[in-house]
Amino acid sequence: MNNNIFIAFDNKKTAVAIAKILIENGNNVVSISKSYVELINSLRYYPAGIIITACSFDNVRNEKIIDEIPDDFNILVLGTKTQLDDFPDYRVFKLSTPLQKNDLICSVDMFMTMDTKYKPTVHKNINEEKIIKRAKSFLIDVYSMTESQAYRYMQKKSMDTGRKLVDIARIILDI
Template identity: 20%
Template sequence: MSSLVVVFPKPEDAKRIRDVCVRHGFDVDAVCTTAAGALSEMNNLDGGIVICGYRLSDMFFTELRECMPAGFEMLLIASNRVLSSVEGSGIMAVSMPLSAFELVNTLSMMQRKAVRRRRRENPRPKARSREEQEIIDNAKALLMERNHMTESEAHRYIQKCSMDNGTNLVETAQMVLTLMSC
């Protein structure tokens, strides 16, 4: 789940937004009253969503957006008059008066979009080390020798056991080696 940072000039407004988010299952990482404070918090996080108002005590939302680190999106909460000037800029927005239902649905949509984007950007699993690959190969060789399997059958067997047990392939191969070498 992506990080949430709430930024409003009035602390009570920020706390109300945080409370709505928490009540609906979102984890809020920071509540700030200034854009500088929000930027400081964002630099400690990997990415997420910034929920903010139109005007903060030290800058407007447009300036905050320009300074945000990569991986963050903005959800603007403002009046319809302000939102009409923002259309087409790529900023997600919720109009005032604020509906908790609309806020929660918009946040959910933004988080699903961020998850899809992360998956698209990082489609390849990390490469196995030589030692890990040797463990898998030894487990396959043991299965092939003792159970008269082909290499692909042994590999599929380890994969299936891995999925059934909820462990990764290397751990499962180690279990096969441990159990079959007794």
């Protein structure tokens, strides 16, 4: 769980106001940046965190900057509804202004409690799929299960133990 918060705004007064709200709520604001270079330099020292910024920062639209930010950082973009509608959904969470104090706090708390950061669904690689198919075939042959029964059995074991389906398949195959 990451709790490092980076605030990046051209307007220092806005950045300090946001930092004050977050600090009063017990959050760890580690950096307030007025330029893109300052932000990137700050990120180097931390493995993950939350970046709170505006739709445009340091005279550059943030959609250009986002690709250069490491994937381990969640990005919360603040702006008017019109600005956010024009902003791409890729890798960001959007919060419209004018902003209520509670909205900001709840959004940051949501990031803090997320076990994983926002990512598009990652598909299993081909080797994992082959292992799962082999385990299903093994269960079908040895225990006379149907394919759906074998899959449900593996899925239930996966949920009961908190392990990935491919790990359960490896255990069944004793790999």
